[in-house]
Amino acid sequence: MIIGIDGNEANIENKVGVNQYCFELLWAFQKLQDEGECKHTIIVYLKSNPLKDLPKPTRSFRYKIIPGGGAWIIKKLMPSLFRETPRPDIFFSPNHYVPPFSPVPRVCSIMDLGYLEFSGQFKKYDFWQLNLWSAYSIYVSKAVIAISNSTKEDIVRHYPFASRKTLVTLLAYDKKKFHTGIHPNDVRRVRDKYSIVNDYVLYLSTLKPSKNVVGLLKAWGEVKKDFPGIQLVIAGKKGWLYDSIFAKVKELGLSKDVIFTDYVPEEDKPGLIKGARLFVLPSFWEGFGLDVLNAMASGVPVVVANVASLPEVVGRAGILVDPHRVKSIEKGLKKVLSLPQAQYNTLVEEGIKQAGKFSWQKTARKTLQILEKAAK
Secondary structure, three states: OEEEEEOOOOOOOOOOOHHHHHHHHHHHHHHHHHOOOOOOEEEEEEOOOOOOOOOOOOOOEEEEEOOOOOOHHHHHHHHHHHHOOOOOOEEEEOOOOOOOOOOOOEEEEEOOOHHHHOHHHOOHHHHHHHHHHHHHHHHHOOEEEEOOHHHHHHHHHHOHHHOOOEEEOOOOOOOOOOOOOOOHHHHHHHHHHOOOOOEEEEEEOOEOHHHOHHHHHHHHHHHHHHOOOEEEEEEOOEOOOOHHHHHHHHHOOOOOOEEEEEOOOHHHHHHHHHOOOEEEEOOOOOOOOHHHHHHHHOOOOEEEEOOOOHHHHHOOOOEEEOOOOHHHHHHHHHHHHOOOHHHHHHHHHHHHHHHOOOOHHHHHHHHHHHHHHHHO
């Protein structure tokens, strides 16, 4: 069988969320091929040459470059699928955007439907493109992959017709990068790079309203009164409507207590996460929360919102807070920061155990099973 994959999400320098998902899946697919578990040929379609960090092409894993810019899926990818021979037996879009028309069955992945809950946080064009194309992708796909049970529930709630064809493949983490043995020198290197001199609490995600960074800052304004020697590190690239975040720092007089790193490259993530006293993600909505898993695997306790997918990611190994109540976020942070060492270590061990339940190999195997069934 030939599996076609839109690999463009993975073929960018600064990867977040869906980019990391696509990137890890490509590597896991190739590993399954190397181990003899995947007998299929995989063709990864790209609009530009693959970056150096993508898997190297082999006999059964190769790239098809179709140069193009805007509307690439419609103008370039779709005609290619109709013209080429042999064509794929199944086409997989590890995102919300399948080719509108295709001579072969399609499968899409849905990260989350948060845009339906937070439509006001998007430009009108972006919202309607995401909304309409996602709905269409869900409708025409032979199978729909949700990255969490929470996302599946949302898909079925909004699109009841997709209940039987929506399947869950939980995400995972890179066990070679995120583990308890991250070297102290790497932690020191990252601390020096971002001028972090004190113990710190880490937020690592995109800066946008749905992540509730403003709520976190309000809570931190109270936390710092009891823990003046600890800083809050807010790491992640600017998304949209982020001006209120910087305004809130000034309003609360937190300029000396908060460090902004901007986008953090992948090579800095392990050291940055490992060096934190705790990891916090008080989002209003989250499709999965990859870095929450990375933190637990690295031996760092997590404080996360009790909404969407986050409870199923952390299980009983994290502290859950109400993202709509600043006091709840404050209490969650203070709880971990004030734990005696023995209880802190117990929370760390629970996190490591919980993270061990997730594997990209499992994700890739289940994804392949879905693709095989859809192709038939």
